[in-house]
Each structure stands twice: as C-alpha cells, then as structure tokens.
Amino acid sequence: MEEEIPLFDASASMRQREIAETLAEVYSIILCVDQVEKMYIKDVVSDESEYTRVTSRLLQQYRAIIVNNEHDQDFQKAFGGSLSEFCRRYGVIASNGVLRLEKGIPLTTEHAATGSLVPPT
Template sequence: MEEVPLFDRDISLKERGLIETLSEIYSIIITVDQVEKLYLKDVIENENAYTVLTNKLLAQYNTLLSNNENDSDFKEKFGNSITEFSEKYNIIAPNGVIRLEKGIPMTVEHMSNSQSDSGMAKNNINSKHVAEATGNFITVMDAIKLNYRAKDQLHPLLAELLLSINRIGGLHSNDMSNGEKGSDRTFGENKKKLVEWIVKINKMKMSEELDEKEAKELLFDLDIAYKSFFAMLN
C-alpha cells in the first residue's frame, strides 16, 4: 500500500481519503485472515465470539464497498473483486479473501464439530433451535414474496437462517431426500444450495437486485430445503 506523507501538499483530500479507504480494506483482509487461522486452530474456542467478530469485520468491509461503489477512482484502484484487489497489491491472505468473498462466517457456512457431536442423538435436538430455524425459513420466504430483492434485505436473513440451522446440529447424520416429486436432493445438498445463494447475493452491488427469475429460483430452493428440513427431523 502506498505511503502518504502527512503534509504532502500535492495530494488532495479526495486522494488521501481514497488511500485511507484502500488501507482500511487491506487491514480488514489481513485481520479476517488471522481470525480464520485462529479459529481453524481452535485458538478461538468460543464459536459465538468468532461469529460476532467476523460479522463485524464483514459489515465494515461491505460498508466501505457500498460507500464507494459509484466512485470511479475507487473502482480503478480496487478493481472488480476482492480477489483482483489482493492480486494487484500482492496481499497474501487467502483465508481472509475467501471469507470476505463469501460474506458469511465459517459457522454459517459449515456446521462445527461440536454442533454435530451435540446433535448426533435425536433426543438431543433442541426444540428452541428448531423453532428458530423454522421461523427463519418462513421469514426469508415471506420476504421474497413481499418483493425483497436487494442485497441488504436478503443477505442478513439468509445468514441468520443458515446459522440457526447449524445451531441444531446432527441433521446430516440421517441425511435423506425430502421425497418431493421432482427433487431428490438431500438436506445437505439443499443447505449447500442456500450457501451458494448467499455467496451470489454477497457479490451483488448495493444498487443491484435479484430479477424475478432469480427470486423465483431462490424461493423454490428455500421451499425444497424447508421441506427436507422437516423430513430430516422426522
């Protein structure tokens, strides 16, 4: 990253602001990368603390992008993606780049070992967590029916849905298809499909929205996942 002298009169306030923004993005990438490594090594044992910290960093990153997405100078320096930005400035932080590109903590994307172990026995499934996941399924589907299409509307709802599913644990131990005609995907495959959707939505600009075809496809995938979710519980 370029070093800016504190009193360089040749650099305008706008240029200085741009460099500061790029520096902040650089710092977030490095920080997220370190957090990911610490979590993978079990140095961060509290999963909730990891989730809260990662979500905070993701929010800071997305705010910086949304505040500058219409700035041509920023687009020129940043590029079209975080991968392009990291390659341009030789940033070696693969875990951070991947996490920011996906836009969700690892605890949302994957079920942790502790969650899986705690839910392996059917009797250990927490009814409160099941109720939360059920409510989140309904909330997301209702939001789409109410014409929610923007990134800032759908991304938080999908993230909370996936996190609530992972809190239950043990759902993949008896994975099966939902029995619906026209769909033989297992619950694990349906959940993976939802992760693909949230990653796709995360890559959208704040000004972009899902079109009607995409919204119908997302609603269909949510409905299939919802039905397979209950098939797993039963």
C-alpha cells in the same frame, strides 16, 4: 539535492488521500478476517460466539466500504474492481480471509444456513 519520495505529493488531493485511507481499511480488514479464520480453524479461537461476533463485525465493515463506494469511479480504479485484483496489487496472501469476505457470512453461520455439517439423509 535529491530528496526522499513522499507518500503523497503536495498536489495530492484530499480525495486521493481519502481513497487511500479507505483502501488501507480494506487491506487491514482482509488481514484480520484471515487471521481470525485461521485461528478459529486451529481452535486457538475456540469460542464460537466470539468468532462469530468478531468476524460478523469485520464482514459488516467491509461490506459498508464496498457498498458506499460502489459507484465511485476513483475508488474502483484504485481498488482494482475486485477483491482478488486488490490482493494482487498489494501483495496480500490471505486465501482464508478472501474466501470468507467473498462468502460474506461467518463460517459458523454458513454451516448453520446450509446444514453442510449434517449429512444428507
């Protein structure tokens, strides 16, 4: 009797499941950052402080995951070593989100920091 393939084999260790849970967080953070970024650019999210608050929190959560697992070989192997490799592996198309996560700061702070909105004199 042929059975369905389970998500995790019975032999899957707690460690493997834990890594999958963490990667699921990474995945959902990328999608969220991407959406919020697009909504801000489209002016759907028009409150700057709300955009900054939400994006900062997501960036912080992402950074915490990456830092906490920096030296974890198993995690790095499953993650793929980089954000772009992770996206390739799991079919994530979210260029706005990836860009934001790579820069590590919200769009609002980025412009304040570099003053790129102000033309050079």
